[in-house]
Amino acid sequence: MKIIALTLLLVLPATALLPDLLEKLWPEQNDGVFDGVARIPYVDLLNDNSYIDPFLLQSMKKYGFFYVVDVPEYSASLEQDFMKKFFSLEDDVKDEIAIRRHNPANKNAYRGYCPGLDDVENTLQYKNLYNIGPHETRAPTFKQDDSDIYAKLRYDCQEPNVWPETGDCTFDKEFKETFQAGFEIRRNIGRAFIRSIARAMEYPNLPTLFTEDEFSAMGLRKYPIRKKINSNMYSDFDGTLLRELEHIDSTVTVLSTFNNEGLEVLYKNQYRTVPVTGENSFLVNIGKLVDDLIDNKVPAVRHRVAEVDFDRYSVTYFLGPQFDADISRSMTGKLTDAGQKYTIFGEWIKDYLGAIELFYY
Template sequence: MVGVDVAHLPVIDLRKAKGKERPALARQLHEALTTTGFFYLEGVDDRYNAVELKTLSHWFSNLPLQLKMDISKKTFNKNASHNYRGYFPVQPGEPSHKEGFELGPNNCADQKPPTEFAKFFMESNQWPVDPPGVTGEADKFKKVMMEYNDFLGKAGVELLRLVAEGWPKSTHSEFFTELFTPTHLSTFRLLHYPPRDASPPPCAIDGDYVVQCGGHRDSGFFTLVSTFDYPGLQIQLEDGKWLDVPSRPGAMVVNIGILLSRISGGVLKATTHRVVDFGGHRWSAPYFLEPKFDANVNIKLPPLNKNEESGSTERQNYGKWLFKNLIGYEEYRDLAEKWGNIAQ
């Protein structure tokens, strides 16, 4: 059940960032982010293959449930040693009807956590094993996922360079880069939205729609999504109207989060979006670009309005900011009990 009206998003070709067209591309990106806050991204990397990634997503979701639960988070498997990375199952009765597999940056666990609390976020990744009678598929899955995990992160940071270069007031290209070195807390997710086995709960109904992931704005910097040509993604205009976001062959759908919008003084738009149920299975693979745990995210791009208030200059640690934004999600429901005093 999908709306009639369709969003017409601009197309950003990242290949143009390597040549003389880079300044024009930076201006084009700025225009996209000051209007809808969403755009199609092409040329993310020569290795990007949506069909390959979709096949891996199907492979993982079709694994026996026990193999997935073996790498699930402690919230769902009390015997697990990890809390933040790994698998989470569908939660019956919840408005968000999906299962997922989450990875952090490949080198994150190799870095020394700046605090005891940071260890929670800087976990090693969890990997599935082959089902009985199968050899080599899990190794291929790990190899390819690590490649995507790496180049999607680099593409996200390159987009941030373009944001800085396209800012109307002179800004250094590397304005954001220090926030992401030597590692960061970005999350690469494989998501599967299965059909509901029963009538949806009242909390999943919004007017004429059944919602699989309710309306929200992402919290971080950029989200780069492979939609695999599935319908269901919608964005909300300022007047409250919802528009379908059609897929574009070979392109990712990208939007910005609350943090980047805040750093821009609200000039760049973090747009509310959701996923509606179209009656079948749906897969997607979002990459959430997030800075390192101890990054100071209370920074500002040069203000475009001379009357704009600079606000507080007090340092704001990204890890604590992230924690406060996670504890309301079902996948992290045990966080408040263990670390609630940290967020005070």
């Protein structure tokens, strides 16, 4: 009965559904390659309205991503304005909240500012980054003699945010409030997406892996105008000059490109420009780790950021499984790629965090 109901939903004329529903969720493809990508209303996604599930799933299978639209009380332009002000602050102000790899006097290893252009000749990611997490306070102090090696990792995963202190109290307060609210919106989207995929694919246990998000992260990114060509930043795929090399994500990604072009995804063996997210919408895709958990039935899309002639801003949020989530087996019990080495997500994140210490994402 469920399969029949979904089939009828997909073939019924729009007049048999809510007004303009099909046009909104699954617009008719015109000349644009990605005109057919689903646009899912934020309220319907968060309210678990199951009629969106087949549209979301079909868009993910065909294109590797979809849009969440009509997000209330969200302003992309406000976020971008705050980002421009933050990244234009004097270096010594930003250095006060820099990660310890760049400022050894600081304790924060993952949350805070990361100037990514220190070595223009060799950098593989031409961007500056400010990273925000889900924690404002730290858990009880870790005991150094604790025999549980994951006790310290749990402690590290709860590293609290560090926020700019510029001397302008109004800016500092509004900056923090804006991005705390933005973090919650994106986290809500990520979790609601997992619930939708779980319903559509009949994987009821999938959401149980994401009830906590110890190391979810939101990165505020500035890709500045390039001052010098870096030969390492040309694509091996087609020779295009890039600001972010081709890659596949690991977990669930909720992306804001604002009105900034540059994002490209690999579609039918060709990199194509992705429409911007605009004022009150987001783009959602998944990475390799999550793709394996759902039996590789939805592609983890390969993407990159091409060179553009302006300062480009974006915000990327990542939702990963909870610390104790079993990532060794897919929803149907198949061994995952991660499962060849790890059992729980905490084991996987341990190596990932180590990589961040050497090369910050």
